[in-house]
Amino acid sequence: MGFMGNKKVQKLPSIRRMPTYLHKLTQMRKNGLDTVSTTIMARYMNLEPIVVRKDLELTGVTGQPGVGYKIKDLIDAIKSFLNWHNTAEAVLIGAGSLGRALLGYEGFEDYGLNIIAAFDADPSKIGSEIHDREVFDIIRLPELASRLQVNMGILCVPNEYAQGSADMMIEGGINAIWNFTNVSLDVPEHVVVQREVIASGLAVLSVKLNQRIMEE
């Protein structure tokens, strides 16, 4: 029964690896390569080849026994699997230090994400431009989000304003929230949320380190 926040997504670990495959494959294509084997991909990512094969199977692409996969096919298949063939437009809320970093991240281009505007509450930021994107007054979020037909919002405000900002996004018709705050948002059924908990990685690293030390 439970409290049914977001519906469950399967193959999470595989999905999370897709961007790295995409990145490496894009690089390889730039270097003039045409085909690639799971062995090579696996070595690059410190995985077992069988893992890579299973992941790629998910995208529906098929390789050639004895040879490998066509890099171009893979890139297309992964993008289509992730729905990244059409660029998604997003707005960013909270142009603070994290928000600023995300606005300046060129990596997003490869991932079909285009941040078209930022919103903030700080008068000294409103009206300015950060990495070529205008910073609007947060009050205008519902109006502009709705007018621009954006459906993704990137949330980088201080924790105490997270829920309020999320509500405004939803009011403006946004239905996908990429949440970098420490708050578990309360949203209606039709809105999907992905929360990024940076400390999770630190937790994993700590445990790995401790384990390494223990066994020596």
Add this chain to the structure above:
Amino acid sequence: MGFMGNKKVQKLPSIRRMPTYLHKLTQMRKNGLDTVSTTIMARYMNLEPIVVRKDLELTGVTGQPGVGYKIKDLIDAIKSFLNWHNTAEAVLIGAGSLGRALLGYEGFEDYGLNIIAAFDADPSKIGSEIHDREVFDIIRLPELASRLQVNMGILCVPNEYAQGSADMMIEGGINAIWNFTNVSLDVPEHVVVQREVIASGLAVLSVKLNQRIMEE
């Protein structure tokens, strides 16, 4: 047989949830609460209570049937499970936009992480202070890391310098690398690496959104 990068860590999903438990519990304690049930934690995190119970079991803490857990016990147990009772010191390499954000993140205090210095190659940054931490010349990394006895490094340099910087860290005795670049690092057996792929979250969000749309 494979290429044995880092040894496998078990209960990854549980470990990743720990920091969020910790954060919420710390908040609750500040609000004067003494006990908590898995039902409450689960509702906060959009999980099933049974998931929370299993996660907490991992820390060795035991609750009281009919009542719940002592918040203080839980906090201690989680910190000890993650090895976060003793603050870990770390250096940050690459004081660019992401590095700057991480240097300014107060959340790390709660997670037992203390970034004691930054390193960069840009002469205009070297010698300056960012959020009270001095920025040193990258050339001094091996020497200083070794002298300061740091064993964690946070890597935020541009991709093309990632491997080189990692090598310098290792030369300075660092054996845990938190890697925010897009590069899969090549490191000796005794070094553990945790790579943070920000686009992974975006991939998950995209798939969630697509799934939600499909089923309507």
Add this chain to the structure above:
DNA sequence: AAAATATAGATAAAAAAATATCGATACTCT
């Protein structure tokens, strides 16, 4: 041409994670 090697795909097995069930304990409300 034959042998050795590398590869994907299909299927099977093993391991891990998530979920369910149930009994015992404590609290709440009448």
Add this chain to the structure above:
DNA sequence: AGAGTATCGATATTTTTTTATCTATATTTT
């Protein structure tokens, strides 16, 4: 005091994920 409800812990079950094995196909080497 008793009924109803919430809770944890132990155990069992189900589902999902990871890993292995085996076969057919292509490439490379001899």
